[in-house]
Amino acid sequence: MSEVMDGQRVVRVAAEDDVAVALAPIGAGACVTVDGVEIVLRDDIPAGHKFALHSIASGAPVHRYRAPIGLASRDIGAGEHVHSHNVRTALSGELDYRFTAPAERRLSDKHAARTFRGYVRADGTVGTRNELWILPTVGCVGRLGERLANAAAAKAEGRIDGVHAFNHPFGCSQLGADLEGTAAILAALAQNPNAGGVLVLGLGCESNQLDDMLARIPADRRDRLVAVRAQAEVDEFAAGVAAIDRLLDVMAADVRSDVPLSALRLGVKCGGSDAMSGLTANPLIGRMADAVTRAGGTAILTEIPEMFGAEGLLLQRAESEEVFDRLTTVVNRFKRYFLDHGEPVSENPSPGNIAGGITTLEEKSLGAVQKGGLATVGDVIDYGGRATQTGLTILEAPGNDAVSTTALAAAGATITLFSTGRGTPLGSPVPTVKIASNGPLAKQKANWIDFDASIVLDEGMERGADALLDQIIEIASGTPTRNERNDERAIGIWKRGVTL
Numbered sequence: 001m002s003e004v005m006d007g008q009r010v011v012r013v014a015a016e017d018d019v020a021v022a023l024a025p026i027g028a029g030a031c032v033t034v035d036g037v038e039i040v041l042r043d044d045i046p047a048g049h050k051f052a053l054h055s056i057a058s059g060a061p062v063h064r065y066r067a068p069i070g071l072a073s074r075d076i077g078a079g080e081h082v083h084s085h086n087v088r089t090a091l092s093g094e095l096d097y098r099f100t101a102p103a104e105r106r107l108s109d110k111h112a113a114r115t116f117r118g119y120v121r122a123d124g125t126v127g128t129r130n131e132l133w134i135l136p137t138v139g140c141v142g143r144l145g146e147r148l149a150n151a152a153a154a155k156a157e158g159r160i161d162g163v164h165a166f167n168h169p170f171g172c173s174q175l176g177a178d179l180e181g182t183a184a185i186l187a188a189l190a191q192n193p194n195a196g197g198v199l200v201l202g203l204g205c206e207s208n209q210l211d212d213m214l215a216r217i218p219a220d221r222r223d224r225l226v227a228v229r230a231q232a233e234v235d236e237f238a239a240g241v242a243a244i245d246r247l248l249d250v251m252a253a254d255v256r257s258d259v260p261l262s263a264l265r266l267g268v269k270c271g272g273s274d275a276m277s278g279l280t281a282n283p284l285i286g287r288m289a290d291a292v293t294r295a296g297g298t299a300i301l302t303e304i305p306e307m308f309g310a311e312g313l314l315l316q317r318a319e320s321e322e323v324f325d326r327l328t329t330v331v332n333r334f335k336r337y338f339l340d341h342g343e344p345v346s347e348n349p350s351p352g353n354i355a356g357g358i359t360t361l362e363e364k365s366l367g368a369v370q371k372g373g374l375a376t377v378g379d380v381i382d383y384g385g386r387a388t389q390t391g392l393t394i395l396e397a398p399g400n401d402a403v404s405t406t407a408l409a410a411a412g413a414t415i416t417l418f419s420t421g422r423g424t425p426l427g428s429p430v431p432t433v434k435i436a437s438n439g440p441l442a443k444q445k446a447n448w449i450d451f452d453a454s455i456v457l458d459e460g461m462e463r464g465a466d467a468l469l470d471q472i473i474e475i476a477s478g479t480p481t482r483n484e485r486n487d488e489r490a491i492g493i494w495k496r497g498v499t500l
Contacts, residue, residue: 010034011279011457012053014066019050019082021275021357023457043081048275048357048421048438050082062087065278067310069363082359089346089360091309093339094332099324102317102376111469112295116476117256118263118414119196123220126263127193128414128431128476130254132156132163132247134199134240135186137213138171138206141230145201148240155245159252160196161478163244166429166491171208173500182493183208184384187216188410189491190225191386193265194430196254197224197247199240204231224250256478262296264476265387267413267430268371269302271401273349274356274421274437278367280464281419281437281453286373287465288417288472293375293391300387300411301372302395302404304334308345309362310369314394319376326380330396337496348399352422371419383494387411401426402492409491415476423448427483429491431475434482435468450475450482 010032012020020034022045030041034053045051050064056076061068070087080086119127132152134145145165152163166189170182186208190198198221202210210229217225226243230236268285270277289299307314311331318324335345348361358364378391384407387393397407405428408416414430421437423445435451436442442452451471456464475481483489 013064013279016063016066018053018056018063020053021050021279022047023276039079042077042079045081046357050275050357050359052076052078052080052082054078061090064363065366067362067366069366070360083357084354084359087359089309089362091344091346091361093345094335097315097324097328099318099321100316102319109294111261111291114261114295114469114473115258116261116264116473117478118259118476119193119254120257120259121193122223123218125193125265125412126259126414127196128264129161129194130196130251131161131194132197132199132244132251133189133192133195133429134163134165134201135190136165136167136171137186137200137202137208137210139167139169140172140203140206141201142167142169144230144236144240145199147237148199148244151241152244152248156248159248160254164429164489166489168491168493170493170495172206174207175498175500178495178497179207181384181496183213183216185406185410185493187213188384188386188412189406189429190217191221192409192412192414192429194414195224196251198226199243199247200225200227201240202227202229204229260295261292261473262390264292264297265412265414266292266297266299267302267405267408267411267416268299269401269405269408269416270306270368270371270419271424271426272352272356272420272422273358273364273367274353275358276437276454277419277421278363278370279437280456281421281435282367282370283461284453284456284464284468285371285417285419285435287461288373288468289371289392290373290375291465291469293373296390298387298390298393298412299372299375300393300395300408300413301369302397302407303368303399304330304396305338305345305348306361306365306368306399307331308335308365309360310365313366313369314372314377317375317377317392319378319391323377323380327377327394330380330382330394334396356421371417381411383407384410398494400492402490403494405432406491406493415472417472419453425483425486425488427481427486427488427490429489431481432483433472433475447486448482
């Protein structure tokens with residue numbers, strides 16, 4: 001995968017690739033060797049950035065990860081820096097797709113016998129935490145929820161894993177799909193296995209009516225849910241405190257027990273990617289998705305706009321034509337969402353991505369979809385939907401970190417693996433495992449990062465996968481993540497339409 005010459009280390013993923021990546025800054029004039037061919041660099045190559053392995057004509061596709069990441073916007077010579085100044089996207093709009101039966105894939109099941117200690121719920125799902133969640137139907141009572149959580153912290157200590165309120169500004173002045181999305185997300189969050197108890201706070205006059213939202217929640221989750229309507233109470237704070245006390249009494253009896261790896265629901269997500277994300281952190285997360293799904297568990301992959309240009313890799317793994325059609329519908333619907341707002345579908349990567357060496361959305365997507373591993377795509381669910389199938393589920397949501405991690409938790413993820421090349425303190429309602437794509441980030445932001453994926457460059461992917469799975473099992477069994485230690489938890493709800 002990589003070669004060193006004169007102290008300079010570079011990475012080429014596959015023989016079909018036209019570029020290699022520098023793992024550390026390399027100056028112009030340096031001589032590197034890739035697959036036995038010596039190349040003199042014409043430009044300075046920053047860490048994580050690409051250089052051409054041979055001449056590439058203007059208009060020709062530029063390959064990385066065995067696939068085109070765009071088209072050369074001018075002639076590129078061997079040894080030149082390859083980036084946004086000489087490569088452009090080839091993405092345009094919606095596409096027609098044709099189903100073909102997926103090829104059989106043989107995945108290792110060596111981890112299938114692994115277990116963790118989780119909380120088994122009445123509906124058969126398993127939580128990695130036993131927390132009390134406070135969910136407001138509308139932003140007007142969001143601060144009330146936060147005050148209640150603060151007041152309950154001392155009562156909960158030593159009895160459960162924590163009390164957390166998830167404030168948001170929505171639930172009123174919304175119409176159509178916006179209102180539907182808010183109600184669906186909140187109702188789905190109330191069913192997450194990590195929420196051993198849920199207090200739903202309503203106001204009374206909001207668009208997201210409390211009774212309508214509660215009707216979305218199955219009866220087998222109602223015994224751990226209490227609702228308070230603020231306008232109907234003389235003292236809404238006292239009513240909230242009383243509700244929390246009742247829930248704590250029930251939850252305090254919950255205990256961890258040994259459960260199989262198949263009980264894990266794994267969300268996978270990336271944020272602030274760099275050119276190393278597709279070489280280290282994302283394929284490593286893919287190994288985790290394969291380990292969990294091969295054991296009979298569930299992995300959930302989202303960020304539809306960060307599949308554009310790489311959706312074919314997922315489509316060829318759809319287990320049926322029905323699943324294939326649902327995925328093409330979601331992808332094209334998201335592209336249409338961009339186009340209807342006058343934005344090109346290629347409006348990505350972000351400035352931070354570009355600074356880290358990612359040139360086009362195709363390149364970002366080809367790295368990003370590796371988080372789904374090699375598992376067959378068994379289901380596709382809409383925004384606000386809940387994962388009900390084992391295997392790999394594709395979830396409709398944007399790439400925005402807060403919105404997509406919230407959608408993963410709502411879909412049922414009990415742990416989310418979050419790769420990053422730039423770093424972020426963000427945390428979601430469930431343990432959010434930050435996996436650094438590069439060593440310098442892991443060292444500089446040790447207070448944010450849970451795992452350093454650069455281990456795969458030095459010790460190999462198998463060693464890295466074994467180490468990460470060991471850590472995931474520890475976290476699933478109760479070891480707190482950095483976001484939990486830092487009390488970094490928030491939700492984001494997708495806003496798409498008119499505000500009244």
